[in-house]
Amino acid sequence: MAEPAPTAAATAPAAGAPSAVLVEAVTKRFTLRHAHSIKNMSIRALRREPLRERFTALDEVSLDVAIGESVALLGVNGSGKSTLLKIISGVLPPDGGRVRVRGRLAGLIEVGAGLHPDLTGRENIFLNGAILGMDRAETLAKYDAIVEFADIGRFLDQPVRFYSSGMFMRLAFSIAAHTDPDVFLIDEVLAVGDPLFREKCIQRLGEYKASGRTMVIVAHDVTLLRSLCTRGVFLENGRVLWDGDIDTAADLLVTKRRERRAAARAAR
Numbered sequence: 001m002a003e004p005a006p007t008a009a010a011t012a013p014a015a016g017a018p019s020a021v022l023v024e025a026v027t028k029r030f031t032l033r034h035a036h037s038i039k040n041m042s043i044r045a046l047r048r049e050p051l052r053e054r055f056t057a058l059d060e061v062s063l064d065v066a067i068g069e070s071v072a073l074l075g076v077n078g079s080g081k082s083t084l085l086k087i088i089s090g091v092l093p094p095d096g097g098r099v100r101v102r103g104r105l106a107g108l109i110e111v112g113a114g115l116h117p118d119l120t121g122r123e124n125i126f127l128n129g130a131i132l133g134m135d136r137a138e139t140l141a142k143y144d145a146i147v148e149f150a151d152i153g154r155f156l157d158q159p160v161r162f163y164s165s166g167m168f169m170r171l172a173f174s175i176a177a178h179t180d181p182d183v184f185l186i187d188e189v190l191a192v193g194d195p196l197f198r199e200k201c202i203q204r205l206g207e208y209k210a211s212g213r214t215m216v217i218v219a220h221d222v223t224l225l226r227s228l229c230t231r232g233v234f235l236e237n238g239r240v241l242w243d244g245d246i247d248t249a250a251d252l253l254v255t256k257r258r259e260r261r262a263a264a265r266a267a268r
């Protein structure tokens, strides 16, 4: 497949549409440590190899998501999708550039994000609700709906460290979804859990979209992304390779995965 022209072809928000998420030239670097033992360190030092190196996970990434838009972030493993979501959510600070978010933000960016393992499901609803911006009265008003949606039954009064990964995710998703965020950031959470709950989540996200909320979603499931998003941003090595229609972004993902597999086979 011919590679699409980079971001120039972007279907960025229509001129004048207010931004819900504005990412401006964001750069993020991590330090990679190569030596984790004294022996290893000595060997590398003798060979005059560096013990650590700076690695650029995001390289001047810019993104303008309009209010009411649903945007998918795609890319092969390690391309920077989760790092970008973490920076948008404020969990990670960028090393360069800046991010602005308008309205209430809820992020499901790590499995069990925001849930405290030693607290019960019930306690976590109040704690996590508060972290996501709900006061006690709002959490109380939504409590029954959160519990019903999460469907964790008698486990509600158990510490969440005893939950299965599916139950963990159901509770985290339910709390976040009931905060009524203006901007919802979702990273791969729908890969966890049973198919029925997944359907329920997808339906909920569809309702979100229909009500004009903003979503930025990372998932490896292209069918899911196509059903929720019309715009796809494809990242490669921490750069935006494509920002435009979801179909082109999804085709790029298929092509890049194929290329990766072929390169891995050739290297064997």
Ligand SMILES: Nc1ncnc2c1ncn2[C@@H]1O[C@H](COP(=O)(O)OP(=O)(O)OP(=O)(O)O)[C@@H](O)[C@H]1O
Residues within 6 Å of the ligand: 030, 031, 032, 057, 075, 076, 077, 078, 079, 080, 081, 082, 083, 084
């Ligand atoms: N805390 C960290 N320290 C060092 N390197 C990191 C850290 N977090 C991420 N990285 C590296 O940054 C790069 C981008 O990671 P990121 O998790 O954002 O990719 P991704 O596109 O979400 O990948 P995946 O699809 O596998 O989840 C990867 O090479 C990863 O190893």
